[in-house]
Amino acid sequence: DGGITQSPKYLFRKEGQNVTLSCEQNLNHDAMYWYRQDPGQGLRLIYYSQIVNDFQKGDIAEGYSVSREKKESFPLTVTSAQKNPTAFYLCATDSGVSPLHFGNGTRLTVT
Amino acid sequence: GQQLNQSPQSMFIQEGEDVSMNCTSSSIFNTWLWYKQDPGEGPVLLIALYKAGELTSNGRLTAQFGITRKDSFLNISASIPSDVGIYFCAGDGTSYGKLTFGQGTILTVHP
Numbered sequence: 001d002g003g004i005t006q007s008p009k010y011l012f013r014k015e016g017q018n019v020t021l022s023c024e025q026n027l028n029h030d031a032m033y034w035y036r037q038d039p040g041q042g043l044r045l046i047y048y049s050q051i052v053n054d055f056q057k058g059d060i061a062e063g064y065s066v067s068r069e070k071k072e073s074f075p076l077t078v079t080s081a082q083k084n085p086t087a088f089y090l091c092a093t094d095s096g097v098s099p100l101h102f103g104n105g106t107r108l109t110v111t
Numbered sequence: 112g113q114q115l116n117q118s119p120q121s122m123f124i125q126e127g128e129d130v131s132m133n134c135t136s137s138s139i140f141n142t143w144l145w146y147k148q149d150p151g152e153g154p155v156l157l158i159a160l161y162k163a164g165e166l167t168s169n170g171r172l173t174a175q176f177g178i179t180r181k182d183s184f185l186n187i188s189a190s191i192p193s194d195v196g197i198y199f200c201a202g203d204g205t206s207y208g209k210l211t212f213g214q215g216t217i218l219t220v221h222p
Contacts, residue, residue: 004153040120042199042212043154058209090153099144100201100210102153 003027004103006091011108013085021076021106023091030096032074036060037088037105046089049074078108085110117200117213124190125221132198132216133184140202143176143183144210148197157198158185190220 005024013019025032031050035043045058049068063082068074078085091103117134124130134143142161146154158169160176160183167174173186183202187194200213
């Protein structure tokens with residue numbers, strides 16, 4: 001999607017390494033979210049941020065960390081503490097008056 | 112937390128057939144959303160419902176917000192091959208901030 005850019009599209013890491021997934025938006029939306037998708041489980045919320053320099057844990061925050069230093073950017077770090085990091089990660093934004101708008105995802109494979 | 116039960120989990124249909132899928136919740140939602148996800152991409156919003164009883168169409172798609180506010184359905188008429196993908200329902204109890212997603216319905220359309 002042109003408004004939300006997730007990079008890279010595919011990411012491979014060795015077990016025990018931290019890895020950071022990028023999410024950049026030019027929609028001027030205040031709120032940003034990270035979801036994790038596994039087959040047959042729908043989307044689960046990892047972290048979200050409703051304003052710069054503030055963020056909240058979602059339902060499955062353990063093993064992940066985020067920062068929100070700029071309105072446009074909400075990077076997600078998958079740490080070595082995450083026990084099952086291989087998944088499809090989706091970043092999303094909203095303006096508070098419109099539904100969630102998603103990026104095209106990053107597929108992370110950890111071996 | 113809130114849970115959504117989406118059914119069926121998967122559907123295999125012939126081109127031209129109509130499709131129906133639904134979501135039920137254990138709690139009341141203020142908003143129901145339906146998204147479609149193509150393989151390797153992020154979900155794209157199809158229909159948003161904001162009032163109990165609301166029936167909304169988007170081309171061949173029709174969705175309804177249940178009167179009890181605990182369920183919603185999505186119908187696709189005269190399916191075509193490009194309808195293939197995963198369809199998600201999502202509900203929001205208080206704001207767009209934290210959507211609850213169904214597990215998804217995988218739709219396969221045979222030409």
